[in-house]
Amino acid sequence: MSDRETQWSGLMRAASHGDSAAYERCLREIAHGLRPLVRRGLLRTGVNPAETEDVVQDILIAVHLKRQTWDETRPIGPWIAGIARYKIIDAARRRGGRTDLPIDDFADILPDEAQPETASERDVVRSLEALPPGQRKVVQAIAVEGVSIAAAARSLDMTEGAVRVALHRGLAALAKRHRDES
Amino acid sequence: MKTDQLIRALAADREPAGPKPGLALALAGAAGFALSALLFIWLVPMRPHLGEAMRTFPFALKPVEMGILVVASAAMVLRLAKPGAPVLGALTIAALVPAIMVAAAAIELMLVPRAEWLVRLAGTHWYICVLNMVLLSLPILAALLFGLRYGAPTRPALAGAGAGLLSGAVAASLYIAHCPDDSPLFVGAWFTLAIAIATAIGALAGSRLLRW
Numbered sequence: 001m002s003d004r005e006t007q008w009s010g011l012m013r014a015a016s017h018g019d020s021a022a023y024e025r026c027l028r029e030i031a032h033g034l035r036p037l038v039r040r041g042l043l044r045t046g047v048n049p050a051e052t053e054d055v056v057q058d059i060l061i062a063v064h065l066k067r068q069t070w071d072e073t074r075p076i077g078p079w080i081a082g083i084a085r086y087k088i089i090d091a092a093r094r095r096g097g098r099t100d101l102p103i104d105d106f107a108d109i110l111p112d113e114a115q116p117e118t119a120s121e122r123d124v125v126r127s128l129e130a131l132p133p134g135q136r137k138v139v140q141a142i143a144v145e146g147v148s149i150a151a152a153a154r155s156l157d158m159t160e161g162a163v164r165v166a167l168h169r170g171l172a173a174l175a176k177r178h179r180d181e182s
Numbered sequence: 183m184k185t186d187q188l189i190r191a192l193a194a195d196r197e198p199a200g201p202k203p204g205l206a207l208a209l210a211g212a213a214g215f216a217l218s219a220l221l222f223i224w225l226v227p228m229r230p231h232l233g234e235a236m237r238t239f240p241f242a243l244k245p246v247e248m249g250i251l252v253v254a255s256a257a258m259v260l261r262l263a264k265p266g267a268p269v270l271g272a273l274t275i276a277a278l279v280p281a282i283m284v285a286a287a288a289i290e291l292m293l294v295p296r297a298e299w300l301v302r303l304a305g306t307h308w309y310i311c312v313l314n315m316v317l318l319s320l321p322i323l324a325a326l327l328f329g330l331r332y333g334a335p336t337r338p339a340l341a342g343a344g345a346g347l348l349s350g351a352v353a354a355s356l357y358i359a360h361c362p363d364d365s366p367l368f369v370g371a372w373f374t375l376a377i378a379i380a381t382a383i384g385a386l387a388g389s390r391l392l393r394w
Contacts, residue, residue, distance in 0.1 A: 066265075068199035069333055071264065074267070081265075
């Protein structure tokens with residue numbers, strides 16, 4: 001079993017027991033590990049690799065919203081690879097690229113692969129414009145300004161429960177964004 | 183929103199994740215099955231002398247074949263709902279069923295005179311059989327597709343096809359209680375056709391409804 005498998009599944013298990021620091025770290029590690037893979041997948045399907053970060057974000061949202069489909073007794077690598085492959089093909093389909101990505105390309109998801117990232121790639125900005133104003137303000141406050149749920153509730157004059165719901169719905173709406181376009 | 187910021191928001195979202203795909207599929211499947219069973223009771227009469235027929239060999243093949251198919255396709259659907267779960271094992275077990283059907287039909291062809299073949303194949307009313315089985319599969323298929331939306335099927339058409347296969351096999355299992363024809367030729371042709379139609383409907387619906 002590779003180091004990364006042990007690390008990711010350990011973090012994800014901790015996360016499912018309520019450790020949000022472990023969860024945040026897990027998502028960062030996954031983003032870091034997937035970036036070169038997504039770039040390669042996009043090149044192979046004929047999509048502009050400048051879309052890499054956008055697809056990485058799609059995958060992260062999917063990992064989050066579908067985390068209950070990972071069976072904790074099974075390795076996490078194939079689960080993440082399955083989601084990544086699906087989202088890359090989805091991106092290719094929408095942009096008229098090839099959709100016959102061979103599955104073997106993802107067999108090597110786990111070996112560590114160091115590749116320098118350029119700052120501009122990571123600065124890709126996902127627009128929150130399409131969200132309804134209530135959700136947009138909450139996502140903006142928590143994601144961009146980095147305030148806590150409690151602080152967001154105070155500054156937006158909402159209850160904490162309402163902030164939680166708006167955050168969850170806003171993130172789910174970001175995942176739906178593409179489906180409504182296509 | 184940058185990726186780091188997105189991650190911060192995802193980690194802050196502590197709303198509970200949805201139900202496990204297994205639970206969602208089981209609940210939806212049970213509801214669909216109840217609907218199909220009601221439809222069956224309303225639509226078609228039970229076969230007379232069902233208890234006696236059960237003790238004959240050609241009859242007994244039907245529940246065995248459909249039982250294997252139900253279990254194998256249920257395992258397949260559950261796996262197709264989760265990214266990265268292997269489906270080949272379940273598919274191999276499901277493939278046993280056409281093999282048994284072909285063998286049984288071959289034996290029947292050897293035992294029965296040629297003049298009888300077409301009569302056996304046509305049965306009492308093969309087209310009504312096919313139509314009813316497809317009809318009975320639809321509530322289960324719809325329920326399973328709904329349940330699959332709680333999963334993350336990375337191959338939507340295949341997941342839909344698996345749901346169609348399972349719904350067809352369950353519908354055919356129900357229909358056994360009515361169907362007066364036990365000939366392996368009949369079962370091999372018309373049960374297969376009905377289940378294939380349900381599978382095709384599932385694949386078509388899956389490729390449209392199961393994207394996420």
